[in-house]
Amino acid sequence: MLSTRPLPTNGLFSQYQTTAFDEMFAESVVPRPHYAQLCERLDELGADELQRRAKAADLSMRHQGITFTVYGRGQGVERIIPFDPVPRLISAAEWDRIERGLKQRVRALNLFIKDVYHDRLILKDRVVPAELVLGASGYRREMVGLDVPKDVYVHVSGIDLIRDSDGEYLVLEDNCRTPSGVSYVLQNRQVMKHVFPFLFQQYSIRPVEEYAENLLAVLRHIAPAGCDEPTVVVLTPGQYNSAYYEHSFLARSMGVELVEGRDLLFDRGQIFMKTTRGLRRVDVVYRRVDDDFLDPLAFRSDSQLGVAGIVGAYRAGSVGLANAIGTGVADDKGIYPFVPNIIRYYLNEDALLPNVETFRPLVPAHRQHILANLETLVVKAVDASGGYGMLIGPASTASQREEFARRIEANPRGYVAQPTISLSLHPTLIDNHLEGRHVDLRPFVLYGEEIRVLPGGLTRVALPRGSLVVNSSQGGGTKDTWVLHDTPPAAERKRPENGAA
Numbered sequence: 302m303l304s305t306r307p308l309p310t311n312g313l314f315s316q317y318q319t320t321a322f323d324e325m326f327a328e329s330v331v332p333r334p335h336y337a338q339l340c341e342r343l344d345e346l347g348a349d350e351l352q353r354r355a356k357a358a359d360l361s362m363r364h365q366g367i368t369f370t371v372y373g374r375g376q377g378v379e380r381i382i383p384f385d386p387v388p389r390l391i392s393a394a395e396w397d398r399i400e401r402g403l404k405q406r407v408r409a410l411n412l413f414i415k416d417v418y419h420d421r422l423i424l425k426d427r428v429v430p431a432e433l434v435l436g437a438s439g440y441r442r443e444m445v446g447l448d449v450p451k452d453v454y455v456h457v458s459g460i461d462l463i464r465d466s467d468g469e470y471l472v473l474e475d476n477c478r479t480p481s482g483v484s485y486v487l488q489n490r491q492v493m494k495h496v497f498p499f500l501f502q503q504y505s506i507r508p509v510e511e512y513a514e515n516l517l518a519v520l521r522h523i524a525p526a527g528c529d530e531p532t533v534v535v536l537t538p539g540q541y542n543s544a545y546y547e548h549s550f551l552a553r554s555m556g557v558e559l560v561e562g563r564d565l566l567f568d569r570g571q572i573f574m575k576t577t578r579g580l581r582r583v584d585v586v587y588r589r590v591d592d593d594f595l596d597p598l599a600f601r602s603d604s605q606l607g608v609a610g611i612v613g614a615y616r617a618g619s620v621g622l623a624n625a626i627g628t629g630v631a632d633d634k635g636i637y638p639f640v641p642n643i644i645r646y647y648l649n650e651d652a653l654l655p656n657v658e659t660f661r662p663l664v665p666a667h668r669q670h671i672l673a674n675l676e677t678l679v680v681k682a683v684d685a686s687g688g689y690g691m692l693i694g695p696a697s698t699a700s701q702r703e704e705f706a707r708r709i710e711a712n713p714r715g716y717v718a719q720p721t722i723s724l725s726l727h728p729t730l731i732d733n734h735l736e737g738r739h740v741d742l743r744p745f746v747l748y749g750e751e752i753r754v755l756p757g758g759l760t761r762v763a764l765p766r767g768s769l770v771v772n773s774s775q776g777g778g779t780k781d782t783w784v785l786h787d788t789p790p791a792a793e794r795k796r797p798e799n800g801a802a
Contacts, residue, residue: 389782391783456625572614638659680709724739726740740760
């Protein structure tokens, strides 16, 4: 049953318009039931006080150094990630379906990766074209026949979700290599509790603070046999990497060492960490270094970011790696259209979270459709990320479309195209009022002894008006995401989450 309280016509909401599916407001701009109390509290708070607290939140992030790096013109610029103070709410019923769908998808993708590097039954049965898999940039022949600890390849994944015009959740992209953003999820929650404690009072919200503990359990789970107290490290490319803040945050949160490639060495079949007390054996590496740069003896010989010999140690079973080498074969955008078939093949289930309709230039009819409709489609490079290598048709120029047409003709395997979906809207603080801005959602999934989904994940928001690009490197910001428990009895509602006052 919808709330009957209409959208306020003055103050914060005076300029608000709904031009797509809106997370907070239903038809006739009436707050959705789980948003009604938040809407009321924001209206009572008023523009001046919301702005003041938003500035306090920004200051808190600056003091904590919550940053990311934007690359351009040959250099990286470190910036504070934009944070919007209006939280996104997800009802218990919505989250139940999302969570089940994510677990299903990650389980199937893990089985797919194992099959690709072993029996290749799915290729023999022609469910997925072999040339797509073996030609994927993320495919690693070094993994063929190699058994990995506990048969888990994708220990940490980030699955990007969007909502269409009907409000249905769709999977936009799978990130199975080194997904970033979970540190912002955890820090956004802490900042919100500090600056907006009263907003928590009317809701029962699922906590996110256990993520680091759960991640550490996953990493210890893949330690070599017989290792009761494994030494775990986080391997970072270094301080100039765009996600360096996250690497250091997670290492600190787990109570493990943050290391660079130069801090590790391979000796006598094992990996050791250099310390002031001598060498210390390393049992598990949570690597935030891509495959290409992980080991100069196995991959790019010019890499100075990885550890010479670590692939040999991995193959020998003397060190665990998360994520496993070669997981990029599962998040190649050329494989993405086949994921519903992959789920059906391995689990005998229909996908709970559908894909966005996707056209493959390798199919002649698809290629003709793409080239004839570039002005209405989103074209993506299959191995790019972060909003790069994209053409957003409705926002493109004629010369850009001509350039992408040439690229597609020259390399049809390298691209896919999708209809332009107008993402859902969420109220976002712009100056002294709220305006709708497009958002997506990146939940994070951990796969250890069991599959766990971090409640909510990272809501990314496209801050420029009309923009559909939510990536922080392209001008996007973030929001705190609240997954609600079932509505508690009235007597319990006044108890805030985790004692927030």
